[in-house]
Amino acid sequence: xxxxxxxxxxxxxxxxxxxxxxxxxxxxxxxxxxxxxxxxxxxxxxxxxxxxxxxxxxxxxxxxxxxxxxxxxxxxxxxxxxxxxxxxxxxxxxxxxxxxxxxxxxxxxxxxxxxxxxxxxxxxxxxxxxxxxxxxxxxxxxxxxxxxxxxxxxxxxxxxxxxxxxxxxxxxxxxxxxxxxxxxxxxxxxxxxxxxxxxxxxxxxxxxxxxxxxxxxxxxxxxxxxxxxxxxxxxxxxxxxxxxxxxxxxxxxxxxxxxxxxxxxxxxxxxxxxxxxxxxxxxxxxxxxxxxxxxxxxxxxxxxxxxxxxxxxxxxxxxxxxxxxxxxxxxxxxxxxxxxxxxxxxxxxxxxxxxxxxxxxxxxxxxxxxxxxxxxxxxxxxxxxxxxxxxxxxxxxxxxxxxxxxxxxxxxxxxxxxxxxxxxxxxxxxxxxxxxxxxxxxxxxxxxxxxxxxxxxxxxxxxxxxxxxxxxxxxxxxxxxxxxxxxxxxxxxxxxxxxxxxxxxxxxxxxxxxxxxx
Amino acid sequence: xxxxxxxxxxxxxxxxxxxxxxxxxxxxxxxxxxxxxxxxxxxxxxxxxxxxxxxxxxxxxxxxxxxxxxxxxxxxxxxxxxxxxxxxxxxxxxxxxxxxxxxxxxxxxxxxxxxxxxxxxxxxxxxxxxxxxxxxxxxxxxxxxxxxxxxxxxxxxxxxxxxxxxxxxxxxxxxxxxxxxxxxxxxxxxxxxxxxxxxxxxxxxxxxxxxxxxxxxxxxxxxxxxxxxxxxxxxxxxxxxxxxxxxxxxxxxxxxxxxxxxxxxxxxxxxxxxxxxxxxxxxxxxxxxxxxxxxxxxxxxxxxxxxxxxxxxxxxxxxxxxxxxxxxxxxxxxxxxxxxxxxxxxxxxxxxxxxxxxxxxxxxxxxxxxxxxxxxxxxxxxxxxxxxxxxxxxxxxxxxxxxxxxxxxxxxxxxxxxxxxxxxxxxxxxxxxxxxxxxxxx
Numbered sequence: 001x002x003x004x005x006x007x008x009x010x011x012x013x014x015x016x017x018x019x020x021x022x023x024x025x026x027x028x029x030x031x032x033x034x035x036x037x038x039x040x041x042x043x044x045x046x047x048x049x050x051x052x053x054x055x056x057x058x059x060x061x062x063x064x065x066x067x068x069x070x071x072x073x074x075x076x077x078x079x080x081x082x083x084x085x086x087x088x089x090x091x092x093x094x095x096x097x098x099x100x101x102x103x104x105x106x107x108x109x110x111x112x113x114x115x116x117x118x119x120x121x122x123x124x125x126x127x128x129x130x131x132x133x134x135x136x137x138x139x140x141x142x143x144x145x146x147x148x149x150x151x152x153x154x155x156x157x158x159x160x161x162x163x164x165x166x167x168x169x170x171x172x173x174x175x176x177x178x179x180x181x182x183x184x185x186x187x188x189x190x191x192x193x194x195x196x197x198x199x200x201x202x203x204x205x206x207x208x209x210x211x212x213x214x215x216x217x218x219x220x221x222x223x224x225x226x227x228x229x230x231x232x233x234x235x236x237x238x239x240x241x242x243x244x245x246x247x248x249x250x251x252x253x254x255x256x257x258x259x260x261x262x263x264x265x266x267x268x269x270x271x272x273x274x275x276x277x278x279x280x281x282x283x284x285x286x287x288x289x290x291x292x293x294x295x296x297x298x299x300x301x302x303x304x305x306x307x308x309x310x311x312x313x314x315x316x317x318x319x320x321x322x323x324x325x326x327x328x329x330x331x332x333x334x335x336x337x338x339x340x341x342x343x344x345x346x347x348x349x350x351x352x353x354x355x356x357x358x359x360x361x362x363x364x365x366x367x368x369x370x371x372x373x374x375x376x377x378x379x380x381x382x383x384x385x386x387x388x389x390x391x392x393x394x395x396x397x398x399x400x401x402x403x404x405x406x407x408x409x410x411x412x413x414x415x416x417x418x419x420x421x422x423x424x425x426x427x428x429x430x431x432x433x434x435x436x437x438x439x440x441x442x443x444x445x446x447x448x449x450x451x452x453x454x455x456x457x458x459x460x461x462x463x464x465x466x467x468x469x470x471x472x473x474x475x476x477x478x479x480x481x482x483x484x485x486x487x488x489x490x491x492x493x494x495x496x497x498x499x500x501x502x503x504x505x506x507x508x509x510x511x512x513x514x515x516x517x518x
Numbered sequence: 519x520x521x522x523x524x525x526x527x528x529x530x531x532x533x534x535x536x537x538x539x540x541x542x543x544x545x546x547x548x549x550x551x552x553x554x555x556x557x558x559x560x561x562x563x564x565x566x567x568x569x570x571x572x573x574x575x576x577x578x579x580x581x582x583x584x585x586x587x588x589x590x591x592x593x594x595x596x597x598x599x600x601x602x603x604x605x606x607x608x609x610x611x612x613x614x615x616x617x618x619x620x621x622x623x624x625x626x627x628x629x630x631x632x633x634x635x636x637x638x639x640x641x642x643x644x645x646x647x648x649x650x651x652x653x654x655x656x657x658x659x660x661x662x663x664x665x666x667x668x669x670x671x672x673x674x675x676x677x678x679x680x681x682x683x684x685x686x687x688x689x690x691x692x693x694x695x696x697x698x699x700x701x702x703x704x705x706x707x708x709x710x711x712x713x714x715x716x717x718x719x720x721x722x723x724x725x726x727x728x729x730x731x732x733x734x735x736x737x738x739x740x741x742x743x744x745x746x747x748x749x750x751x752x753x754x755x756x757x758x759x760x761x762x763x764x765x766x767x768x769x770x771x772x773x774x775x776x777x778x779x780x781x782x783x784x785x786x787x788x789x790x791x792x793x794x795x796x797x798x799x800x801x802x803x804x805x806x807x808x809x810x811x812x813x814x815x816x817x818x819x820x821x822x823x824x825x826x827x828x829x830x831x832x833x834x835x836x837x838x839x840x841x842x843x844x845x846x847x848x849x850x851x852x853x854x855x856x857x858x859x860x861x862x863x864x865x866x867x868x869x870x871x872x873x874x875x876x877x878x879x880x881x882x883x884x885x886x887x888x889x890x891x892x893x894x895x896x897x898x899x900x901x902x903x904x905x906x907x908x909x910x911x912x913x914x915x916x917x918x919x920x921x922x923x924x925x926x927x928x929x930x931x932x933x934x935x936x937x938x939x940x941x942x943x944x945x946x947x948x949x950x951x952x953x954x955x956x957x958x959x960x
Contacts (some may be wrong), residue, residue: 018521025519044520052524055531070578071538075532076632083633097519121519167542175579318911324596333595402597404606406590419597432593443583468588470581477579500863509851 007350014109021045024114028122031297036290037371041140045121048475053090054078058105061093063101064147066154066265091315094120096128096276098140113313116286118294130379131161131282133275143272149196150265157258168260168515172481173245173266179445180267181244181274183302183438197270199261200466206257224339238445244460244482245270247486250489253456259515262308263485264384268359278438281383292340297438324398333435338399342386345395346374356393383436391429395421403431408467429499443470445492456488464496479508484515519734539576540638546571551634551642552935567639619927626762633846640796657902665753674750687747697740698733706730733780762800763852763884765790766841768834770859771807772827779868779891783933784821790856793942800850804841808834810864814841829862832871839878848882855879863906876916879925887941888913 009029011020032038042214046063048056058075059065095101102120104113122283128134128458158166165401173180193302241247245267249260267323293315299309322337323329349357350373353365364373370419379388403418417422418431434440449459473491484492487510540547550569600606632643647884651705671932672684710730768785769780788801794801805820808828838855846853863871880886890910906914910925917923926937 021521022519029519042519044522046522046524046797048524052527052531058532058535067534067538069535069538069576071532071541071576072535072537073576073630073632075536075632076539080632103524163538171578176581178580182570194607322595324598325594330594333593334593400597401593401595401602404592404594408587408589408591410608416600416602416604416606417591419600419602419604424602428593431591435593443581445581464588466589468590470585471584474579474582476715477577478581481579508637 007496009305009306010114010298010303011110012305014111016113017109021117022112024110024117025121026302027298028114028344031155031294032118032122032126032290036293037375038122038127038290040122040125041098041129043117043121043125044099044101045117046101046103047106049106050082050370053093053103053105053271054082056093059091062095063144064148066147066170067158067168068149068174070174092116092120094124095143096134096138096140096272097143100140102123102146109311111311112315114298114304115291115295115312119287120514122294124283125288126377127283127286130375131275131382132380133279133382137275138272146195146268150269153199154262155267157262158329161258161361165515166262168484169262170266172515173263175481176248176485177244177266177270178442180243180263182243182246182271184204190465194211195264199264200428201357201383203257234449237450237452239450240446240461241336242446242449243267244445246261248485250454250484251450252486253452255515259485272324275382278382278384278436281335281339281342281436282378282381282386284336284337285343286374286378287444288316288336289343292316324400339386341395341399342390343374345392346370346377346390347392349392354394360392361390384433384438385457387436388429388433393420393425395426399434401428403428440465456486458482458486458488458490460490460492462492462494464503465475465492467496467498469494470506470508475506476508479506480511483508483510486510519686523885531770539601543571543576544642545691546575548642548727550641563811568631568633569639570631570747573630576630586642596823609705616738640792664756666756668752668754670749671752672749674752678753680749680751683749684743684747687749689745691744693956695740695893696736697742698737703733703737706733724808762802762850763794763798763854764802764804764846765778765794766804766806766838766853767820768808768838768855769820770809770829770834771820771921772809772862774829774831774862775861775891776893779822779860780894782891782928782934783857785888785931786858786928786938787856789856789934790887793938794854802846802851804835804838806834806841808837812837812903819959828864830867831859831863832867832874833875835871836897838880839874852939852952855883856888856889857887858891859909860892861890861909863908863912865908871909872912872946876919886923888923888929889937890928893926 010023016024025045032040054075054340056063057078058071060071065071069203091105091112093103100121102116102125104116104120109118124244128140134140154166154170177377210446238247248255249263249267252260255263293303295312298304300305304312320334320337320340322334322341324329347370349361349365350370353361358365367373377386377390397420399420401420402416402426403441405415407415410444418427420428444463444465446461448459451457470492479490479492489507489509491505491507493502494506495501496503539682547569552570570705601839669679704727707730709724713726714717765787769775769783771780791801794828803817804814806814807820807826808830809826810830810833811827814837833858841855842848875886888909890907910927913925915922924941927943928934928937
């Protein structure tokens, strides 16, 4: 760690220069790698203006993205809010890529830049690199390259087929984005780097193999549809299939190759973001814990002034504030607050356990090496499993958590199912863990059947959970998009397994030549 | 670690997406802009600003569970009084009731609000409108000439000398005439010197000396930069089309004009002003008000102070012709006229008004718009043939005779903008031209 001549201070006052940033980064790195044992991608720090931050907001934080009106809409929305002073901007945006790109704003003070670097460039960076979900589902090396390909491919399509045609495919694909991810790893890892090459190869292969004569060759008897058993047919179509976009891309009868490619792009990007939705709590917890540790160490070793440390604490406490349920500001559980509290709690259990902790966490209580325990936690859990493993009774008591149930009968009162007492801990923990379980939160909708030989109607099924049905208007609109992609009728049944019956049905028909028409 | 400074990359990366968004929501946004223009005061009309459009037109649907019905759970921090098994009465506004799954539903919000820039606002505001005869055909004289670059010349002022072009000529001339290079001459000098010092081979020394003398002589003759090389940047004077317009606002201020009517007229004038402002660099406004006699006044007087007297419209037209002659030569100015009146005119003046308008005013103007303002509570008349005002009949006759002239009636504030659009809407090319009467009952 190099420091200013004689004085260990990294900076004084609010101003900063590139040298200051470099010094801050080096100092943070020494603590992060040395004392906290973080393993990170190399960092790239990009300095941007407010305007550019708004720009980045509107392309889901990515440095480049394909064009679509919905990003313009979100820009207009954020801008209106920002100009009116209704909301501030994030201090930073960090991208899961290699090198790990962090955007920091030019108007941040030197203290804030230190905080941001500690938080994003080391905390988030470590999480991206080590968490199993990110390792499994995303390729940090190639995401920027793939986005570049996606952007130019879609711009190319717009030029060739017109804005309207491309926009319609994108609208439809975006509507189904939440159901365009594989939730379980498949045999082959998708490889973003080779996507572009494979797209070209597929097209070339088709062009080379095209021979009109094949059309005239009589089909073999046994390949004729109808002879297949129902199960075999479904198996060939990979049914039931919960990745609706994947199914449409592979099976929809009437899509042009470029339309399939656009669906694929939307699908792969949704897949890239899928881990982030499942690890919000842990990711923010990890980053917040890291910046808190690093800032504390910097202050202890006299590398930042008391004033800076107070400025930092001000921001930090704002971020980890959790309003109580009857507070006007309450808007659900703050992932920064809960994540940070849990990380600190784990540190406490590892270093200064009580008897209760020994009983609840025999594996880690009193092990004395918080860095190693946390590194293991960050690498091998997602929000749902993290909460169900590590939410301690002590923390539940401190937060005074309670669990309310709504039985679904509008005439009956709500019931308090569990509170922070001996009888309630496990129930609370289970309920909170379910709150972070995507399988529990996202409606379970699957493609169950399609009659490719008959009227080609696509059959979907929603497995109703707890009697909560789909939002009717939105579902109608999404189904309309799906029908347009599919080209034929689409039918969604909402099945309540508990009651064992179909509760509600929705259907939509494709609009004639909608995707083709200009 | 890398540090990359992106600040110079420029913002506006999402401009293309913003345009996509505006294009998609164009009908809605245009409607919103028109609605908002009704409620704005005149001065704010040409600012950008917040508009709101129904969220339905730009919704992005997702597969979501409904926010109502079914068994739900919620987990909350900060328990103060509950124990297990307590019941909480349902309270739609209370915090402890509903689960938090449906919170992001967005169904509570009906409008999508965002800010349009001034340019975007006015673009949508004046969408499809066009000024008749946008630019004068005749180009003005010396004052409005501008210079534009046009190649190089061999003569000019030293300030305009083009160094690169001059040096390029010089270089090619030196190569063509084989001017000895400086280093060659220096090398030869060194060789001569060395040879002279050593005293060997006097024959070769003489030969080298002769060659050196030749080179030096040649260097002197073929100069480094010759006057012949020098080039100047040349500028051509280019006449500029007239970028200035004057707008005449004529208004009847006799007692029969109520405040409401004046307000209508004011709105119309402001619209026209903003519209002209977008097309011309300089826009002058001349306010002429009249009763039985006309006077040029400033804006405040024009709209506020009341006057009494009869109504002689031709006096205003005369005054306008006088002002044009005094200050706005029609060759240099695009002249637009808007007249507002309740339609009264003294019966003796009819003939004179028609003549002045046809022969005096219309030939000067690019466009003449007549706005007849009515009382707010006036019921729309059925057979309007009977109820037409004196002035309307007079002007209608002029319009029918084929002048470039538009007339309209307005009774309510909300009608101003549609009428304005009607007067200035883009005409089909190849239609009967601007000559047809565009007047109609509002």
